[in-house]
Amino acid sequence: MSRFAPFYDPADMTACFPAEASVADINARVVEHGLFFPLWLEESKSPLAHIRAGSHLPASHRFGALADNILGLNFRTARGISVRLGNRTIKNCTGFDLAHFVLNSRHPLGEVTDVILRLRALPGPLRWFGCQLSPDRIEQFRRELGRSPWWHIFEAVEVTVRKESLTLWIGLRGKEEIQIAAREWLNSAIPSSLPIEETELNGMALDCDATVKLLPSEGVEQAWRLVESFGGHARLHLTNGFFRWSSPNAAQATGELAALRNRCIENGGHLLSPHLPEKLAADEAQWLDRLEQAWETIAS
């Protein structure tokens, strides 16, 4: 049995936290050293809760997937054996990447007990620029951003979808001159006379009726279609086609969700919903059986 001891190394910008520590607790601990866990998440929940809710794929436009910012784990196998998976280094290709395999898998393989996080320098509070746009205009903006070096500067590029409106939100940290330059570029890139406002935006809530991963160009249209047909609201990471949808009428949408799931799968995406059961494919079941048999020998 082995496990990573808890540690916090501000100079190395890494830390090991219990898996249940919330994002808010983590950030409160590291802010005194000018650091933060950079992913824009529902702060009251733990990184692991986000992963379990399937929200970890694209968490931040700038810093990538949540799981890519988790470097290592303490993990308890189904037979109760404690092991370390991954490590605390920001690069690692030593053997198979079991850390991300167990983190990203929805089939229960064991329990994550601690997570080692890659922290980042905190350049200041997150500020939001937002404006209401049509779906076409939002898609036009996405394409413009996809050709621009500003792609690498913004921390979050989000869309909130409601029946009455779609709002594009750009999240950015940094000094005043960066904010000014960013606003100038946004004003030129968004072909609209609509005002750009500054406001607050919370992280994407975890409870939802569907978590959807599509091609980026399909995201706005499909989120809009669900909201238009079944009400509720959706939140979309614009640059990677990931959105979460909630609606009191979701139970009536199973046919639509099943069709959308097929469309997602066709392009290598996915749709997860409490309203649609999932089942293990035959080949997956076979690989898992062999894997788990091998892992079971550890205990004996």
Add this chain to the structure above:
Amino acid sequence: MASLLTPSAVRSPLETGLVGRLRSLCGPRHVLTEPEELLAYDSDGLTLYHHLPDAVVIPGSAEEVRQVLELLRVHHMPCVLRGGGTSLSGGPVAVQGGVVVHLSRLRKIVRIDPMDLYCEVEAGVILADLNRELARHGLMYPPDPSSAPSCTLGGTVAENAGGAHCFKYGVTSHYVLGLEVILADGTPRRFGGPAGGWRGDLCDWRALMVGSEGLLGAFTKFWLRLVPQPGKVWTLRCAFPSIKAALECVLDVVRHPSIPAAVEFMDSRSVNMIEESPARVGLRRDACVIIVEVDAPEVLAEGFAREMETIMQRHGALDLLTTDAPEDRARLWKARKGAGGLLGQISPDLMVQDAVLPRTRLVEFLEAVYRDADAVQIPVVCFFHAGDGNVHPNYLFDSRNAAELEKVESLGARAMQRAVDLGGVLSGEHGIGMDKMKYMKMLFSPEEMAMQRGVTAAFNADHRLNPGKVLEGRTFLSRTNGVHA
């Protein structure tokens, strides 16, 4: 170097008829069996391990790869997958003989999608060729190992390659949206796809496939995430009187909110070596040098570079150069990336290690590396990706001298043990291959090793794919050896 691994003795001679079937499948020109043809496949970029395969087959399509793997399964032949052969861990070496499946003919860039920012590419595409095509669209695929001009995408995915710019942009696994693989039993399987999700799977098998070093299947196609080019690039180069001063500066540089794209370190020995060569670029001799690259939209980039200058000056930087001239940048990178090649010119043999450590432990690690090597009079030179904590000690020696060989093996083992003791890992981008297999138990507990073995039990239980690599004891026992695993 003669291998001490037991699998080398467990060869599986070519069965009658297999070569003919491979030739009728892929064409006679694409099946090599003559010793002088096979010689090109007896080693990889590390050049420490030499094992001739019995044959090399170069399939021209994913379907041919599938049929080749199926044939090799039926004939109980070990199968080693190979891309550009530039790996630095002995990964694509046929330690048990058998057939090398060379994937270099799968070189189509099927699709570049600037709207959805992905490309669909075959596994044999050369990394630099892909980036040349992407540049026409204002896009890039960031992983950039030094072997980019000749390594294949299949190889970079198999090794989870990094390179100089992954401190900011991440490593290969962060960019693989999906892949197609022919599994050991000849079954084609797709994981993920252009949308980069789970495609109906409940487990993230893709995470196991990336970095699997040819143990789980033959990659035929990838969907890779692309990003826009970063805009204006500024390059800073400065010298420090000591390793400690240089690496303390690195600790502050990596905290800059622009996120430096690259943070590279060269020790005074490598600086002197470069300056004594035709590739000299005016580095300050007898000093350690760091190269930092900052990229951003033009309106921001110079400001970021000036702030970086201030950080370096605060740490006592000597000989500071800040430039946005592409030709200066190109010369600096040529010197940095060419340093490995220079070593090959001054030493008959080279052993390069690839540890990753917490950045805060790099000084302690390097001091020990120099102390140990100097004590046994083996020259060691270090240049590496300091932002990532990814250290490459290069030991220079002559493998014809048994005593030197023994010293270098001992130094390598001590360096790896020290890296693990300081909280590091055995490889950041070269993989384990044959070279670091013996060190795996330094890092992993018996339980963790068993979990690693579980992955091969699921996909390649008889170890026919790339035997003798990554995990000790992975020997393929074919029916011609009398025992079948």
